[in-house]
Amino acid sequence: MQHAQTGSRPTGGSPPALPSVDITLEVNGTLHALRVDTRVTLLDALRDHLGLTGAKKGCDQGACGACTVAIDGRRVVSCLALAAQCEGREITTIEGLSAGGGTHPVQAAFARHDAFQCGYCTPGQIMSAVCLLAEGRADTEEDIREFMSGNLCRCGAYPNIRAAIREVRGER
Structure with missing residues (x-):
């Protein structure tokens, strides 16, 4: 069976590498250097890469507010913000509130x-x-x-x- 777009057969090898980016996030006053997939949300970066689990994954669609954090002092649902877009901004989570x-x-x-x-x-x-x-x-x-x-x-x-x-x- 031929591949519909290129006319070539799938090779069956490793899947292509996902695009990633090196970023530095300022979270609760501390800088964190990370290498993340370009599609990683801020919520997943906080929870999975930095171990900050205070922001909860509720609906994962921005509708419930369980993942609310402050970015530059403004409320943001972190499940809808890409981590790479938050570089150079001040992020405050519940862990850094006090x-x-x-x-x-x-x-x-x-x-x-x-x-x-x-x-x-x-x-x-x-x-x-x-x-x-x-x-x-x-x-x-x-x-x-x-x-x-x-x-x-x-x-x-x-x-x-x-x-x-x-x-x-x-x-x-």
Whole structure:
């Protein structure tokens, strides 16, 4: 049987090498030199190459927010960002949220308000909340609801998540 595009027979040898690239990622203030397939997502680079498993692989389609990280201070679903496109940018994951090993105020508020149940979505929720507060977009309950809508919680802890964000914003 001939190959439809070239008219030649498949050789049966090794598959062609996948294109790879050398990159340096700044993650949580530390530079990491990596060689990755050009198609590797930031989420997979963080989890599989750097061992940072806080960002969760939920839907792998950018719809659930479980993989949310901050890139240059902005919320990004890392399953939709290619690792190679993140070179030269400042990436913060849940593991790097607290300088010096302390608890970030949003993390502490989540604990006080029981803003997690199973905990799977919690890292993404916290990263999104931190960025939301830094962006100054948490003025009203409606703002919080709208700007957190990309982070899903199957357990339904939304009222507690919003309460934690309000607390950190300054309204108790």
